Amino acid sequence: MGLLMGTLGLILSLSSPGFDFEENTGLGLLFQFRGARAAPTDVAIVSMDHATLGILNLPPRIDEWPRFLHATLIENLVKGGASFIAFDVFFEEPGTNDHDMLFATAVDSACNVILCESLRNDTLTLVDESGRHTADLTIEKSVPPAPLFARGAVATAPFLLPKVPIKVSRYWTFKTGAEEKPTLPAVAFQFFALDFYKEFLDILKSVNPSHAQELPPDKETVIATKSLVPLIRKLREIFMADPSLGSQMLDASEALSTPDTDNKTRLQMASIIRFYQESSNSRYLNFYGPAGTIKTIPYHQILLNDEASERHFKKPDVKGKAVFVGLSELVSVDQRDGFYTVFSESKGIDISGVEIAATAFSNFLENNPIRPLGTLTSWGVILLWGIWAGMTFTFLSTARGAMTMITAGLLYFAIAQHLFNHSGTWVPLAVPLLIQMPAAFFSALLWKHFDTNKERDKIRTVFGYYLPDKVVDQIVNQVHPATAESQIVHGICLFTDAAQYTRISEILNPKELSAFMNKYYEAVFRPVKQHGGIVSDVIGDSMLALWVSASPDSALAVPACRAALDIVEAVQRFHTSNPALSMSIRIGLHSGRMSIGSIGGLDHYEYRPVGEVVNTASRIEGLNKYLGTQILASKDVPEPDDGMVWREVGEFLLAGKSKSIIIYQLMGHKNTIDAHLSIIAIFEEALKSYRQRNWDQTIERLARILAICEDGPSRFYLNSCHQYQRNPPDENWNGLVSMAIK
Numbered sequence: 026m027g028l029l030m031g032t033l034g035l036i037l038s039l040s041s042p043g044f045d046f047e048e049n050t051g052l053g054l055l056f057q058f059r060g061a062r063a064a065p066t067d068v069a070i071v072s073m074d075h076a077t078l079g080i081l082n083l084p085p086r087i088d089e090w091p092r093f094l095h096a097t098l099i100e101n102l103v104k105g106g107a108s109f110i111a112f113d114v115f116f117e118e119p120g121t122n123d124h125d126m127l128f129a130t131a132v133d134s135a136c137n138v139i140l141c142e143s144l145r146n147d148t149l150t151l152v153d154e155s156g157r158h159t160a161d162l163t164i165e166k167s168v169p170p171a172p173l174f175a176r177g178a179v180a181t182a183p184f185l186l187p188k189v190p191i192k193v194s195r196y197w198t199f200k201t202g203a204e205e206k207p208t209l210p211a212v213a214f215q216f217f218a219l220d221f222y223k224e225f226l227d228i229l230k231s232v233n234p235s236h237a238q239e240l241p242p243d244k245e246t247v248i249a250t251k252s253l254v255p256l257i258r259k260l261r262e263i264f265m266a267d268p269s270l271g272s273q274m275l276d277a278s279e280a281l282s283t284p285d286t287d288n289k290t291r292l293q294m295a296s297i298i299r300f301y302q303e304s305s306n307s308r309y310l311n312f313y314g315p316a317g318t319i320k321t322i323p324y325h326q327i328l329l330n331d332e333a334s335e336r337h338f339k340k341p342d343v344k345g346k347a348v349f350v351g352l353s354e355l356v357s358v359d360q361r362d363g364f365y366t367v368f369s370e371s372k373g374i375d376i377s378g379v380e381i382a383a384t385a386f387s388n389f390l391e392n393n394p395i396r397p398l399g400t401l402t403s404w405g406v407i408l409l410w411g412i413w414a415g416m417t418f419t420f421l422s423t424a425r426g427a428m429t430m431i432t433a434g435l436l437y438f439a440i441a442q443h444l445f446n447h448s449g450t451w452v453p454l455a456v457p458l459l460i461q462m463p464a465a466f467f468s469a470l471l472w473k474h475f476d477t478n479k480e481r482d483k484i485r486t487v488f489g490y491y492l493p494d495k496v497v498d499q500i501v502n503q504v505h506p507a508t509a510e511s512q513i514v515h516g517i518c519l520f521t522d523a524a525q526y527t528r529i530s531e532i533l534n535p536k537e538l539s540a541f542m543n544k545y546y547e548a549v550f551r552p553v554k555q556h557g558g559i560v561s562d563v564i565g566d567s568m569l570a571l572w573v574s575a576s577p578d579s580a581l582a583v584p585a586c587r588a589a590l591d592i593v594e595a596v597q598r599f600h601t602s603n604p605a606l607s608m609s610i611r612i613g614l615h616s617g618r619m620s621i622g623s624i625g626g627l628d629h630y631e632y633r634p635v636g637e638v639v640n641t642a643s644r645i646e647g648l649n650k651y652l653g654t655q656i657l658a659s660k661d662v663p664e665p666d667d668g669m670v671w672r673e674v675g676e677f678l679l680a681g682k683s684k685s686i687i688i689y690q691l692m693g694h695k696n697t698i699d700a701h702l703s704i705i706a707i708f709e710e711a712l713k714s715y716r717q718r719n720w721d722q723t724i725e726r727l728a729r730i731l732a733i734c735e736d737g738p739s740r741f742y743l744n745s746c747h748q749y750q751r752n753p754p755d756e757n758w759n760g761l762v763s764m765a766i767k
Contacts, residue, residue, distance in 0.1 A: 026419045026472060030465045031411030037456050038407050048194055051455030052309075052395070055445045056367040061314025065387045069346045070321045070379055071098070072353035073114075077324040087114060087352055092124040094328060096131035098350070099138060101327050106344035109137040111213045111386075113184060113351030113379040116170040117143060125173055133177030136248055139213055140174060142167045142183040144200070167206055179216060180253040184209035184382055186364050193364045193376075195309040195395075196385050198300070199261070207257045210385035211300065215257050217347055217390070218297045219244040221290050225297065232273045236263050264301040271302025296392035309395035311388045311449050315368040316376045319383050321353055347386060351379025397451045410437075410457045414465035422576065423470060430466050434458050516573030517585040517616045517662065518634065518642035519558065521549065521592065523608040524650075526566035532606070541606065542566070548599040549610075552591035556584035562633050566608075569642075571634060573621070582664040585614060586691055589656045590669070613646030614658035614691075644679040645688065648764065652690075653737020660687040670695050672705045674738045675712060678763040685761055690738065704730045708739060716760030718753070720746045 037043030073087055083090050095112075102110050119125055132138045145168050167183045169175045183200050185208075186193055198211045207215070218225070222244045230237040240259060241247045247256055264270050278294050313319060322341045369375045376384075388394040398406065414433075418426040437458060444450040523545070530538055546568065550560055553570045562569040570588070572581040589612045600607035617638035624633055645657050652674060663671045670692045678685045692698050692705075711726035724746050730739040745762070 026465065026469060027412035027415035029411075029468070030415035030461050031408040033464060034407035034411040034456050034461045035404060037460060038404065038453065043456060047453055047455045049192055050459065051453060052194060052451060053192075053367045054454060055442060055451065056312060058442055059446050061318055061368075064313040064319040064384075065390050066320070067108075067346055067390060068319055068383050068387050069341070069343055069348050070319055070353055070383050071102075071324055071327055071348055071350045072321050072377075072379070073324045073351060074353060077328075080325045081328070088118070092116075092120050092128040095350075096124075096127040098324065098327055099128075099131040099135050102343055102348055103135050103137070105327075105342070107137070107348045108345055109139060109179075109213065109216050109347055110135065111139040111141075111209060111347070111349045111382070113141050113209065113349060113382050115141060115143045116174050117168055119171050119173065125171075129173045129177050132174055136179060137216070138178050139209065139216065140170045140178040140181045141209055142169050142181050142206075144168065144183050144185050167200070179248055179251065180212050182207055182209045182212040182254065184378070186378055186381060193310070193366050193381065195307050196381065197307050198303075199306040201306050205258075205306075207254060207261075209382050210389065212253060212257065213347065213349075213382075213386050214297070214300070214389035216253055217386075218293060219247060219253075221294060222247070224290070225294065228274050228277045228294075231277050233267070233270065236267075236270070239263070260301050265304065268302075268304075271298055274298045292392050293390060296389050299392065300389065308385070308388070309397065309451065310366075310381065310384055311393055311395045312366060312368055312376070312384060313387070316353075316380060318368075319380055319387065321380075324350075347383075347390075349379050349383040349386070351377065351382070353377040353379050393449045395445075395449050395451050398453070403453055407453055407456060407461070411461045411465065414462050415469070418465045418469035419472065423473075426466055426469065430462050434462055512621055513618055514573040514575060514621055515577045515616075515618055516571055517581050517614060518619070518638050519553070519570040519572075519585055519589060520613045520639075520642040520646040521568045521570075522611050522646050523566035524611060525608045529606050529608065541603075545596075545599060545608070548595040549592055552588045552595055555591070556588040558585065558588055569634070569639065571621075573619075579664060582616065582662050586658070586662065586664070586669060589614060589691060590693060593655055610655065611646050611649035612656045613642045613644070613649070614656070614662045615642040615645055616659065616661045617641075641679065641682070641686070644682065644764075645686075648677065648679065648688065651764070652741050654690050656691040658689050658691060660689060663689050663691075668694050668696075670698060670702065670705070672708060673712065675742075676759075676761050678761055680764050680766055704733055704736060704739075708736070711739070711742065712760075715742055715746065718749075718758075720750050 038047065073090075077083065078085060081094070083094075099110055116128075132140070169181050170178070175181055183206055184196075185200065186196065196210065197208050199205050199207055226237050226240065226242075229240075241250070241252060241256060247253055275295060275298055278291070278298065322343075326341055327343075364375050364378060364381060366376050366381075385394075397403065414430075417429060417433075421429060438454065441452040441454050444452055529541070533541060545566075546563065549568055553560055556572075558570045558572050560568060561571045570585075572585045574581060592612065593610060596608070596610045615638050617636070619634045619636035619638045621634050624635065641659065645659060648657055649655060654674070657674070663669075671689050672692060674688050674690045676685050676687050695702075707726055707730050711723050711730070714722040714726065724743060727739045727743045727746070730736050731743070
C-alpha cells in the first residue's frame with residue numbers, strides 16, 4: 026500500500042495535469058494562507074491610469090499619447106533621483122517628429138531608461154526539392170522599439186505573459202524562442218546591480234581571473250557602450266560553462282564581506298550570483314499581494330509639478346527607486362493589461378503586466394523568488410510521504426487513521442507554510458495532502474474491507490463445525506475445532522431464561538417436552554438470526570446469543586436490543602396457540618470482552634464464549650425475577666434509538682460479584698408503550714429520592730406509579746423502602762442494591 030501511494034504521487038508529479046494541479050492549487054493555497062506582505066520600498070510603479078486620461082484629456086489608447094509627455098515624465102523622474110526607468114510600453118511605430126525627438130533626447134540624456142520589446146511570430150513555409158509544401162515553421166522574434174528610441178535606451182528587453190484564463194505563476198528570465206534574450210525584470214536588475222559591479226568583478230577575479238578579463242571593466246563602460254544586454258549574455262555563458270562558479274563566488278562574497286558592507290548590497294550580490302547560477306530560463310513569482318501592493322503613483326502626479334498640483338497631492342518621492350512605467354488600473358474591470366493571478370480579486374481586478382514586472386524585479390532585489398524543491402528532493406518527499414501514509418493507514422484502525430490523517434496533514438501544511446513564508450521554499454502540497462493522503466486512507470479502508478470479507482468467509486467454514494448460524498466477523502482463521510485457539514472479541518451477550526419451565530417439564534413427557542421446546546426455540550432463534558446474532562449455547566430452557574466483532578463496536582447494541590424485543594413478542598405469539606403451557610421469558614444483556622474458542626478435551630469440543638461478560642449477562646437475566654421485568658441490560662448496552670424506550674432501574678451488586686453495575690430496563694418500542702411513558706419521569710424522581718434516603722417521598726412517588734399500572738421495579742423499591750424504614754442502612758450507603766442470591 027505504501028509503495029502504491031508513493032508511486033501514485035510520483036506519477037502525478039511527473040504528469041502535466043498533476044504538475045498543473047500542484048501549481049494552481051498547492052501554490053495558490055500557500056499564497057492565500059500567507060496573505061499579502063510588504064513590498065520593497067525601493068520600487069515604485071508609475072501607472073498610466075484612467076485618472077490621468079481625464080486630468081490630461083488624453084486618448085484612451087496608450088500608444089496615441091503624445092510622446093513629449095513621456096519625455097517630461099523621464100526628466101521629472103531623473104530630477105527626482107530615480108535609479109532607473111523601465112517602460113512596459115511598446116514604442117515600435119514613429120509618431121510626431123517633434124514629440125519623438127523630445128522623447129528620444131530625454132531617453133538618451135537620462136542614461137537609465139530601459140524600453141520594452143514586443144514579440145512577433147513569423148511563419149516560414151518549408152518545401153522539398155520539387156517545391157511541394159512540407160511544413161510550416163513558426164519562429165518567434167523580438168521586435169525592438171523604433172531605432173530613434175532604441176539608440177538612446179540603456180537597454181531593450183522583451184516581457185511577455187499569458188492572458189486569462191491561464192493563471193500567471195512564473196515569468197521568463199530568458200525568453201526561449203526569441204534568441205534567448207534576457208527579459209525586462211532581469212535586465213532591470215542587472216542595471217540596478219551595476220552599483221556594485223566593481224565588487225562583483227573583484228569576487229569573480231578572486232575565483233577566476235580569466236573570466237573577469239572577458240567583461241567590461243566598470244559600470245561607466247557598460248552604460249556608455251550600451252552593452253548591458255551583451256554583459257548579461259556573457260555572464261550567463263560564463264556561469265553555464267562552469268556550473269561550480271556560482272557556489273565559489275557565493276563563498277568568496279561571504280569571505281570578502283566586511284562589517285561595513287551594507288546588508289542590502291550583500292543580499293543583492295547573492296541574488297545576482299544565484300540568478301546567473303540558475304540553469305532554468307524561468308522563475309516563479311513571489312507575489313506581494315493584490316493589485317496596488319507595490320507603491321503605485323499615478324502618471325499625472327509625476328508629470329505635473331506646478332504649485333497648483335502640489336496643493337492637491339504630496340510630491341511623490343522617487344529618489345533611489347527603481348521605477349516601472351506602464352498601464353496599471355485598480356478600479357476598472359475591463360483591464361487591457363490585467364493578468365489572472367493567485368491574488369486576482371472576485372470583482373475582476375487583476376494584477377497588471379507592469380506590476381508583475383515590478384514584482385519580479387523586487388524578488389531579485391530581496392533574493393526571494395519562489396524556489397520549488399529540487400526535482401530529486403521533491404520526488405523523495407512525495408515518495409516517502411506516500412509510503413508512510415499507505416503503511417500507516419493500513420495498520421491503524423479507521424478512527425485512528427482519520428485522526429492521524431488530520432494531524433499529520435496539519436503538521437505537514439504548517440511546515441510547508443513556514444518554509445514558504447520565511448524562505449520562499451515551495452514544498453509540494455496539493456499532491457501529498459489532497460491526493461496521496463485521502464487515496465491512502467480510502468484505499469486502506471477498501472483493502473481492510475476485502476480482507477475482512479475474505480477472513481469472514483474462512484471463519485464461516487470453521488464455525489460450520491460448531492454452529493449453523495451466521496458466524497462472528499473478523500476472528501482469525503482456524504484450521505480445525507480440535508486445534509482452534511481461543512480469540513478475544515468484543516460484543517453483546519444476550520441471555521434468556523423461561524419462567525415456569527419446571528412446571529411444564531412435570532406436565533409433559535420427555536418426547537412431548539422435546540417437541541414443545543423445539544417449537545419454543547424456533548420462535549426464540551428467529552429474531553436472533555434476523556438481527557445478525559449468533560446462537561452460541563442452549564441449555565434446558567436457557568439460550569445465549571452473541572453479537573461480536575474483532576474490535577469494540579457500539580453499533581452492535583442496536584440489533585441485539587431489537588432482537589430482545591422481538592424475542593418477547595415471538596414468545597407471546599407462540600403461547601397464544603398453547604395457553605395452557607404458557608411461559609414468560611426473561612432476558613439479560615451485557616457488553617464487553619470475551620474469549621471465544623474450543624472448550625473440551627479428548628474427542629469432544631464445544632465452541633463457546635467464556636468470560637465475565639457471559640456470567641454477568643446471566644446474573645442480569647436472573648435479576649428480572651426480583652424486579653418483575655422481562656428485559657434488563659447493563660449501562661453500556663443502551664444506544665440512542667428513536668424506536669426504543671429505556672429507563673434506569675438502579676445500581677446493583679449482583680450475586681457473586683465484587684463490582685456493582687447500573688442496570689437499565691428496555692421497556693419496549695415507543696409506539697407500543699405510550700400508556701406507560703408517564704411513569705418513567707416519576708420513577709426517575711423516586712430513584713433519586715431513594716438514593717437520598719427520603720423514604721416517605723420515595724414511597725409516595727412509587728405509589729403514584731402503582732396507581733397507574735403494576736410496575737415490577739416500583740413494587741421492588743416500595744418493599745425496600747418499607748424495610749429501610751424499619752432498619753435504616755449504614756451511613757456509607759449510596760442507594761446500592763445488593764443481591765445475595767441469583
